[in-house]
Amino acid sequence: MRTRPLESAAILGLLLLAVLPPISAQSAPEWESEVSISVPAVTTAGEGVLSRLTVRVVRPGSGKVYFSADPLTQLDTQSAARTAALVACSLLGLNPNEFDFYVSMESDSMVIGGPSAGAAMTVAMVAALANLTLDGSVVMTGMVNPDGTVGPVGGIPAKLTAAAEGGAKLFLIPAGQEVVVENRVIEEPGPFWITRRVVRERVNVTELGMSLGVSVKSVMTIREAVEASTGWRIPLKEVEEVSLDPDVAAVITGWTNAYLAEYDSARREVLLNLSRLPEGPIKEYLKQKVETAKLEAEKAKELDSTGRPYSAASAAFRSAVAIDTARLVLEMALADDPTKPLLSHALELNQSIQKVESSLEATEPESSTSFEALVAAWQRLYDAMEAFEKATDLFKSGDLVSSAEWLVYANWRVRTARSWAGLCLPGGPPPDRSVILSVAATMLYEAESVVGYAASLLQDVGESSALLDHAMDRLALAKEAQQDGRHYAVIGLSAEAIAYSTLAIHGAFQTTDLRRLVDAVSKETLGRLARIMETGVRPVTALSYLEAAEVAREEGDLPSALLLYELSATYANIDVLVSLGEGAELAPPKAAPRPTQPSASPQPTQPAHEETPIWVALTISLASAAAGGAVGFILGRRSHQTDGTLDSAELDQIESCSSP
Template identity: 30%
Template structure:
């Protein structure tokens, strides 16, 4: 009986997964550029992860194209994001070896991501499964070329080949030769090939389409990455700040509304203008109060702010129409706003980010106001000026709340310059990767924000450089994602990612961006996407700046769960276990 138990114990030990020590090797199906056309090859990628500072190192031989290096950085980012993990305390080493002269293109991105995940989680991957595909920043697998050539190369070593969804039908040129007398004529016609059927018939290779890294990860490891179920829970600190803000804005709006109506009643302007201005001055403030009473302080503050702009515009419109010189009135009004703009003086980067964003909006609205002034569109210029004045007021309000912000996001570190430089580098890398497949307004915004980050870095404004870099990263990520996914999917994805970051850091700016994104979902999905992504990015300011903050400990069982075994993944392991049990039985039998 005890020998039987011993055999069972041996079997259990052998079945238990063998964990790699943060090193994973995986094949990269690639295409070699030869004089005779493209040829499928298998390069070898090794991933090592060690304690470090979030750097990515790529070592290739022979040569590699720049987009392969960018793919490595993207693979690291996607893997860490999938696990909702801060990887800033690890260095990632990607080593690629190949017999080909040049391994080109970003098609190894999916394999790099799988290997990175396996290393982070100390999991073995099967050597019977291969994958090709670019990696998108939302963890979806993007299209590649050379599917048929890669499949032939894979068939020599593997049993299963994973390809991007929708890429099982490829087109190749079919050459036919016809001989007429002494002349041979070659005719080339395109033909469509079903890679799934073709590979099975000619090479006994199973080809499967996959949409995401999550799906591919299961084929390689027999595990699936757990999904998180999260709710938005506003912190007491955040609610306290927003309650104060809503209080002040409602109070100011109430007084300004009274002032607007009083000035209108005392004015001598014509009835044509009077009726229009009365509608502006009597704009209802009850919705702001209702939200306040229900504890929705952010919504209350936002509504009150929009009413403030209306009341301010109504009041200034009365003064403008009663002035002796309307042009000079507008000029003096705009100059007065400019004279009251202040510099930001805080060591708290999150507060800095909030105020800086509002001051940027002040400058933006003033630019529009002056443009309309010089084009003699005075009423429009007056409206932009009213917006700028009230936005400047809210920037001042936030300065009053400096003591409300948690001290853990204060940073006066001598390493601030290095952090800013790293954020700029990461933004540049993401833009480079996204520009390979996209060109849209998100990418343009990313480039503009990156330039602002670099300008601030040169001027020594490292806080601003970090903030603009993070916003640049957010736009660059969306630039590539928007091509392959519908907006509803992306909204859900970035809403969840933002919640993970907010729940972890309790960031005030993250919570405010999140609430703002929620208000935009129905009317402006693109803006909502941006602010969900900003919420995620800027919620991590504390992790980026504070080296003493507690880092993530990797406990695999927190991130993954086993799926039912399948024959393809565990074929070799099953044979190995059977053989070992057989020999164990023989040895024990001899002793008996």
């Protein structure tokens, strides 16, 4: 008997159901954990209220963070959830790509959105990932910063009152906000109307808590908040030995010696020809350059003698850039046409960029050390290309001195890219290509999250920051590099974007003493380094930045120290991701058209009057350079004592070009 088609389909369906597992079993995660906590918020009417925050973490995942809110909240709350997931995984030494995070926030009232639940989200995620029990009598408020510190928030008195009414016994607040200033409306009745005026009052949060029966505790880091909320201290090991590997230190010392040798040669040439110039602004400018170069050279020798190889190389680098700038500007001043030596220098530089670029394209790491070196080389090459483009634009605008400064810096950046690429010392095996692709994708995702978070925070308070602008530029370059398949460049550029965004947040929202902040960040950095060094890996880039941070801290330059600690921690996190990602599979992205390369040479603009004297043109250019701050940028890291505050304008003066 023939079976009808419909019956055949039914029989086939029954057979498939018999051999296949249930759909629910297929989609169920291998592991999941969920926690809920109360978080304080402020309603649109200005009153405190407790919302319910639930965090569910599942594995396997792909690093995605899903956020829902009822009522809807602002974008920076959603950005805070992404940052919270990254920080929680970093603190626990976990790969965020192995998990997915589901965050929901519910409130009975319309609350003001913002990042103030970020720290609580992070604590909840740590609890979920580590299977910890949260103390329901503990309530906290605070932003989460990408480096694991807790940032300031508003509305603390109202939130504390709501927490007390909800039965809280301990209220955690960001360090530095023990006393806050709040606006209070005072009503004064009159014969025919009521006058309302706003007064600003200082509120001692600790005393307010005592009156409400709640203990108030300030926390600097998420690590402290986790301990207060769960009773469990996240292990934090410190590095006993933070010096670079002797073989690496020897290579970097060789860089220092080479830079100083070129400084000596260029200095003799400049001093020999400086007397040919008449007194005036150009000659004074050159004298300042010579003096700056001398001071940096002396500093390099001193640091080298005290066993600080990377810091010594950084000072020697700044010395070489300063004296080489003086040599080029002097050559321009003595030439019949100052544009000719500038154009010649630009042409040679463009050829060097293309040559190093081709070399890096053909280079693959042979060890874990050369992997780090290749990341550093690509990052510095992108710096050189960007500096070359700035020099081109300045030349076209007629600012010859600033153009010369950027060309010299670009030239030395190319040289350091070549030096890092040649750092092929023995080490552990290099990461598999699949791991490199995975780490590049993760770092780019983190950079997008952190830069977006910083941008939303600063936009909320109407702040602008050159640090954030720099981070956005790095992120844009990282995206271009990803499209072009340059994964080592993606890693380095993303790391820089993360560090600068984090610093921008600190500059805009710092409420605690800068020394205390630097101390907290340094401890977190050392903890990350200890974690990776336990695996037998001896980081190169992270330890280099750590050494430079310690030197800056000793000199009292706390803003620069903070930036260098952030860079060290970010590069240590790269090493952690590489260690955790062995065996990961990730398809390489499709190649996209390469970004436009710098033109062969800047095209000069026609002067308004051909008979304009060279001295006048260079003097005008010099004034423009001083006004634009380019001279200070090229000179490198500042060296001065810093008080206990972190001024955003001061932070924006931190240069990214102070190290090789």
